[in-house]
Amino acid sequence: MTTGTPGTVDVARETTSAAHIGFDVGGTKIFGVVTDHAGAVQRTLREPTPAGAAPLLDALAAMAERLGAGSRPASVGVGMAGLITLDGRVTVSPNLVDVDGADVGSGLSDRLDMSVFLDNDVNCAARWEMSAGAARGVRNGVMVSLGTGIGGAFMLNGEVLRGSGGLAGEPGHMIVEAGGRLCACGRRGCWEMYASGSALDRMAVERLGEGISSRAVTAAAREGNAAALDVLDEFTYWLALGISNLCILTDPEMVVIGGGLSEDWDLLAPSTDEHVTALLIGRSAESRPRIVASEAGELSAALGAALGGAQSQSAALGGAQSHSAALGGAFSRVT
């Protein structure tokens, strides 16, 4: 998706060194990355996320200036936590302060005097995983990002699903327990209340005592502590419950796990796989989807935003599908 006035992309300046800028706007920090035309990372920046829409837009414009280092970028893409409409508005973003309802796409487009690509952060991460990460070659997959909440993205027939208004792919708010725990969205029993990083923190305190963090639980589980392993078994059951629902809906080849807990995926995978296998219907163990960790870690959404911006700009310059596809295929892996 692009916002802003068509024709504002300056073709003559396309061959500058600062080619494609991508941002990942999260609740506490903004990651910025600039790549060359082949997608290789040139520079990265990390800044705290300010409160309010206008300060956020000012911060992004200033970061774009620094990432460009005096050169006008060919494209700018932004991945943001929250529900982002196709026309670039943030409808709800529970982790960003005073940004709900803001027209971030147009606001940033005006500040930079160019079209800006805007999408949900996990949609952006999924775009990168399909291009250069864990889901290379995958046409039908699901991404699940386990952090404070649970973000998600559907990869369908090689594209990231946006839905009729841009709001598709929010599995964290699937209700998995009717009348269950109260979620920040105002409803009860949402998946992220049981299978996010925050949910594991809560389980750690409830089962093992005050002050015990999820990090302490995973560390103890790695040493074979039975109580810690029990907590992880309960956690991975809830995780598998949601994953199996997503698999029954979309029949994916692969499920990519992102977010902070993906770092412990080697520990969580065996038990999650076991529960998913027990919960799935109509599949043999051989035909169930592979569940793997993201390969880009914290940069995947920023890189995916840069990729989305590059593809969107390429399409705006005349629908050069082959150029767009080649760029997507070449977008750099993080090393």
Ligand SMILES: [Zn+2]
């Ligand atoms: Zn919810």
